[in-house]
């Protein structure tokens with residue numbers, strides 16, 4: 001499918017659909033609806049027909065009572081993971097949740113105690129910060145190293161020093177990394193995990209962006225690193241929700257191959273007395289994983305084009321705006337600090353450029369002056385957003 005065809009078939013105007021991105025929540029957050037919305041991480045694209053059909057079929061049934069996960073679920077998940085990433089997933093290792101952020105909270109509760117330290121690598125998705133502190137754990141944030149081109153790498157020494165100093169119990173890893181844009185290589189992950197092993201740190205790997213790898217970058221699941229060497233300390237969280245635009249269906253996986261970890265998690269889950277499965281979420285997930293491949297390939301092409309447009313236009317018209325390399329996710333990070341003090345970026349983007357975005361300081365205290373732009377949208381909006389930024393920079397002098 002060409003990009004033009006994808007856009008013609010799947011692009012939707014979401015105004016007045018009660019979506020967070022364009023409707024009441026945007027107005028509440030940004031004070032107006034008269035902005036180009038590029039903040040929250042979902043898309044302007046309809047999910048594949050196969051997903052709509054599967055949901056429609058299930059809706060027509062008319063009964064939505066307590067249900068089991070269909071047997072078809074497990075091969076759908078496993079085949080997707082094996083064919084794309086070489087990681088078959090055994091049925092017994094899979095648990096479910098109503099979303100990856102909720103699952104992070106559960107992992108923190110299941111595997112740590114109040115007051116324990118949990119580490120995040122910043123800049124990172126803001127609920128990673130909150131979910132630690134709201135659960136009364138100590139947040140240990142270590143900045144990724146950011147080179148002169150705003151390319152992010154891990155600072156292993158800083159990570160190990162902070163782990164020792166704070167007696168960290170759990171690392172909340174984001175892979176691919178939102179909003180650093182990195183698809184971590186196996187070498188990088190192995191080095192990180194080895195540090196975790198040395199200091200007996202559990203790794204909770206949020207891989208929700210796994211299917212959104214760009215420009216030939218290959219996603220490596222944490223559970224595949226070094227042939228599974230670290231699997232006795234890894235819990236993976238993922239979902240089809242970013243992949244197929246299903247966030248509102250509240251469904252995600254928890255994958256725990258290690259028996260001891262799984263037993264501990266199951267004990268915790270028993271205490272919650274809830275068999276958390278969203279009927280529509282799992283119906284959509286099966287359909288996406290079995291029939292959504294072609295759609296996904298076309299989608300990633302559109303995201304790559306949108307990123308290339310952003311990068312080239314900024315390079316040409318505002319060369320001192322740094323554009324972080326985007327290896328994965330549809331969330332691009334740009335750095336405006338060479339044009340204005342970091343304190344001015346918020347109002348410049350909102351009031352002058354008329355954009356609704358997420359700001360760097362939401363992702364880490366040292367990243368004020370960065371702006372995150374959601375590129376899973378209409379290319380015309382991306383062009384308009386870039387035009388707004390470049391023309392306002394010229395006007396500002």
Ligand SMILES: Cc1ncc(COP(=O)(O)O)c(C=O)c1O
Nearest residue numbers: 041099100101102125178206208
């Ligand atoms: C890294 C990461 N984890 C989790 C989420 C949200 O997941 P969920 O909607 O399943 O809670 C997002 C959404 O942007 C994300 O970027």
